[in-house]
Amino acid sequence: MVEPASKPAAVLLLFLLHSCLANHVFLSSQRAAQVLVRSRRANQLFEELKPGNLERECVEEICDHEEAREVFEQPVKTENFWKTYLDCKGTEMSRTRDNINTVRQCIDGQCIFGKGVNYEGDINITVSGRQCQYWSSSFPHPIIREFNASEPNSNLKENFCRNPDNRPEGPWCFTKDPTVQKEACSVPRCGEVFVPPTLAPEPVQTGDCLPNYGIDYVGDLDVTLGGHTCLQWSSPRVTALSKDKEFIPEVILQGNKCRNPDNDPEGPWCYVEVSGNVTVDFCDLHLCEDQLVGDVLIETGDTDGRERSVLTPSRKRFFNPRSFGEGEGECGLRPLFEKENKKDAKEEELLESYRGSRIVGGDKAEVASAPWQVMLYKRSPQELLCGASLISNQWILTAAHCILYPPWNKNFTKDDILVRLGKHSRTQFEQGVEKIVAIDDIIVHPKYNWKENLNRDIALLHLRRPVPFTNEIFPVCLPNRKVAQDLMSEGYKGRVTGWGNLKETWNPAARNLPSVLQQIHLPIVDQDTCRGSTSVRITDNMFCAGYKPEDTKRGDACEGDSGGPFVMKVRIINSLTRHL
Structure with missing residues (x-):
């Protein structure tokens, strides 16, 4: 397969040598000037007969709008490129090796000059170290109200920093932090040393957590999450509300301190007064997370085990009908199905x-x-x-x-x-x-x-x-x-x-x-x-x-x-x- 491919190359080489031998090696000054002012370059054989090459015409050398048009051959693509080319200082930068690489990276969207509207890189971390939200997502922020990443030719890819609204500070993104909607990004600037951003460390809960839902808590906290001061556990109103509750005897209800006498999974709590009514509010204490595990009770019918189902004990009422209302006793039994002995x-x-x-x-x-x-x-x-x-x-x-x-x-x-x-x-x-x-x-x-x-x-x-x-x-x-x-x-x-x-x-x-x-x-x-x-x-x-x-x-x-x-x-x- 190699041998046939070498023959046309040899013929072409002979043609070039013949052309060189047929002309003078040194040109007159008039002819040389004519060559120097040509608007198209002939770095390759038959170049004038082919469409322009972007790398050669506009990256390795400085091109003008007409030469860009010859490369793209379509007005819209030409104008889009020309805007990027100007933003990348393509017509201004002299063509040294470093500058050629800089122009190339800028045109490819990997670094920016100015506002960075053309940025196409994959940085997805903001200047403060926050992770960017995906442009196609609406959580935590409703991006769709401002930008539609699914539109044709959209450059809003994944969760990469972009500048779709031409912000002066450059590329930015919506953040995954619900408290911070938008933030600028640190992206490479052309010709400058770039230090990649890093994610900010996750906040660490200070202090020890309370095991067992805080049932053993004996601290002095007496203010709830809602900012209310706890009522005295011994007060008549609290005593009246607590009399029917199954409190754990070992939990000492001291003064008006936050406690968890009923092993509530949400942790220590207390009674508070809000707008004249006594209610429960929880206290701001850090609980250790307990794994949600349990044994599944099953009832086996057929020996192959196919008639197994989850069983639960006979249902008892948990809520007080005076506050909860009616329906707990017959909940889950649909009138047109279970009550009619039918399945959907x-x-x-x-x-x-x-x-x-x-x-x-x-x-x-x-x-x-x-x-x-x-x-x-x-x-x-x-x-x-x-x-x-x-x-x-x-x-x-x-x-x-x-x-x-x-x-x-x-x-x-x-x-x-x-x-x-x-x-x-x-x-x-x-x-x-x-x-x-x-x-x-x-x-x-x-x-x-x-x-x-x-x-x-x-x-x-x-x-x-x-x-x-x-x-x-x-x-x-x-x-x-x-x-x-x-x-x-x-x-x-x-x-x-x-x-x-x-x-x-x-x-x-x-x-x-x-x-x-x-x-x-x-x-x-x-x-x-x-x-x-x-x-x-x-x-x-x-x-x-x-x-x-x-x-x-x-x-x-x-x-x-x-x-x-x-x-x-x-x-x-x-x-x-x-x-x-």
């Missing part, structure tokens, strides 16, 4: 997940198959805000970030939100079925951490008037800690319902939204995999559910589903199966 079309999938079988796809939900589903609806402008769950005839459970999340300008009050119950259609008002109810109170978890990782992302909404239960409106059960531990097993599936986006997009356009309630069954992921899948700090108050890359099935919850239920079906001993 996809229900067996949940039970099969406790027996080790594979996942199937999501679909439209059957009417009244999720009677606890609630739509949080913004009054003005009128739009779907989030999902939520009905847990009694008076209370709604949702995610705190649906109510309070400053990076998205969310700080809603009870007057900003309505709840819509009994719904199946996303947009239509379902006459005779749907109920629209106002709320009169919002309670966000006192330890909700929107600034870091959305830990304790939970909120309660109190209905202004109790809602009557119907076939389409019915509460779901809340699991106690033991049941939750038993259910948090890898591969066990839960059902997510909502009216969120059908596509993997942050654009809530009508074409991306469903017409009716959707459902998907997602498997729980083990905590190690969960923690390894994200840079967000995962606590034991959180779990992950979804498919692994190697799974053949795909699907997930999406924007608009936030705050909605993740429901699992369990069998209560001596009772029917219920949804938790």
